[in-house]
């Protein structure tokens with residue numbers, strides 16, 4: 313029984329080539345043992361940095377391979393000493409786990425409004441003041457597919473004060489829409505492999521700009537990213553968040569996935585995803601029972617909705633019975649967003665470019681059948 317995956321914002325189907333790369337690497341380990349295999353195929357493993365640096369336009373050594381966005385985001389924020397009385401500025405689409413972090417550390421965060429998918433720049437300007445230490449934004453939220461203008465935010469933040477640390481959560485956007493860390497002017501960008509990059513689960517990364525590296529100590533140090541010299545800790549500047557242990561097979565798989573994107577061209581993928589999202593929306597626009605929450609002008613592959621008279625779980629289960637994978641978002645995924653929208657739940661359909669128009673037509677038919685029941 314074949315499933316159609318419209319939960320790419322959860323995790324995409326990986327290509328055969330990606331799975332084969334992982335198997336291939338595991339066979340290297342079978343033959344050479346974990347440590348010797350990593351030495352022998354070091355160059356092949358390092359291709360990951362080259363390919364990701366091409367995709368997001370940075371230097372190879374500014375990237376560290378990590379297990380997830382949450383891990384990357386936490387390891388970075390845990391490395392910072394938040395000066396007393398300083399504040400953090402975030403957007404009202406902030407990811408649930410990030411909010412848990414602010415609360416856990418009792419950080420003073422200020423929330424900037426997004427209206428119909430567009431950041432309120434007046435509000436952003438007022439929320440940033442002389443005590444702002446960090447601005448952290450979510451490029452495309454888990455629970456809402458509007459694409460946030462992170463370049464315009466970066467420009468404003470750095471014009472107000474170049475010392476403010478600008479962090480971008482690109483978990484849902486990397487491999488999905490174009491990202492150029494230089495244009496965005498971000499200091500840090502984090503992402504996961506299993507979503508729009510179509511890599512394996514358990515993979516992610518952090519991009520970390522050189523200007524912040526002096527005197528910076530990642531919160532997890534070991535013999536890989538640090539050494540003791542003259543009784544002092546010296547931190548490795550290259551790939552500085554990486555520790556000794558990781559999964560080379562998964563890195564190999566993620567590299568294969570990113571290489572596929574670079575070969576195809578992200579511009580083509582981005583356009584195709586958008587075209588398919590618009591197709592879905594236009595076919596369902598005349599059904600007033602379906603309420604979508606994204607602004608059609610800034611659509612990504614993530615489309616969220618409710619259907620009058622149905623609970624999200626009913627829709628999810630119904631689609632599952634038709635072999636369609638979707639997902640449900642609840643306030644846990646973004647407390648501030650759900651409160652603002654006065655919502656308790658929603659259904660998420662996340663389209664990738666490998667989803668075909670036939671698959672989307674089948675989804676549309678199933679949803680119309682459900683409404684007409």
Ligand SMILES: Cc1ncc(COP(=O)(O)O)c(C=O)c1O
Nearest residue numbers: 380381382407453454481483504
């Ligand atoms: C916007 C956003 N940020 C962060 C995360 C966390 O990513 P991970 O589960 O890979 O740590 C997610 C996961 O869905 C997300 O959608």
